[in-house]
C-alpha cells in the first residue's frame with residue numbers, strides 16, 4: 001500500500017483528528033481514553049520530526065516519453081496512474097498491474113497529500129502515456145517507522161505510467177443558477193422551480209401527485225435550514241451551497 005498512514009501532518013487531516021479527539025474527551029471521560037490520547041500525541045510529534053528534511057529528493061528516470069508530451073500533470077489535477085512498487089531488496093509490495101484487482105489504475109488528486117511525498121513529487125510534471133521510474137528515500141516515503149509490510153528506513157522504487165490526467169470539474173455558482181430574477185435572494189418559488197427542473201432532467205415524474213408532495217416537503221426543509229433569519233428568502237450569506 002502506498003497510501004499514507006491514517007495520521008498525517010496535513011493541517012486539514014490533523015484538524016479532523018483533533019475534532020475527533022476533543023469529541024472523544026467530552027463524551028468519554030474515563031482514564032483509559034485519556035491515556036490513549038496521550039500516546040497519539042506522541043506519535044504525532046515523531047511524525048513531525050520526520051517531516052523536516054529539506055535536502056531529501058527523489059531520483060527520476062524517464063523510461064518512455066510520448067512525442068506529444070505537452071499537457072503535464074500539476075497540483076490540483078486528478079491523475080490516473082498505473083504503478084508497481086519494489087522495496088530495497090527487490091520485493092514487490094504493491095502494483096495496479098494485477099488481474100485480481102481488475103488492472104484498475106490508481107486515481108488521486110495531486111497536491112492534496114493523499115499519498116507519500118515522494119510519490120506525489122514523482123507523479124508531477126508527467127504527460128499522458130509517459131512512463132518513468134522513481135526512487136524515493138525513506139524520508140519522502142514511510143520514514144523511520146515504515147508502514148504495514150514496509151519496514152522502517154526503506155528506499156522505494158516505483159515504475160509509473162501516467163494513464164490519464166483529468167481536470168476536476170469547476171464548482172458551479174449554484175446561487176446564481178437558482179436566483180432567476182437576479183435579486184440576490186432565493187425565494188421559495190425559485191428554489192422550487194430549480195429543483196423541479198433538475199428532477200425533470202433526471203427523469204423524475206414531476207407531474208405525479210406523490211412527487212409533488214415530496215417536493216413541497218423538501219423545499220420546506222431547505223428553507224428551515226437555510227433561511228436562518230426566517231424572512232422568507234435565502235440571502236447570499238445564508239446560502240450554504242456553492243456561490
Ligand SMILES: [Ca+2]
Nearest residue numbers: 179183185186
Ligand atoms: Ca431571487
Ligand SMILES: [Ca+2]
Nearest residue numbers: 227231233235
Ligand atoms: Ca433569509
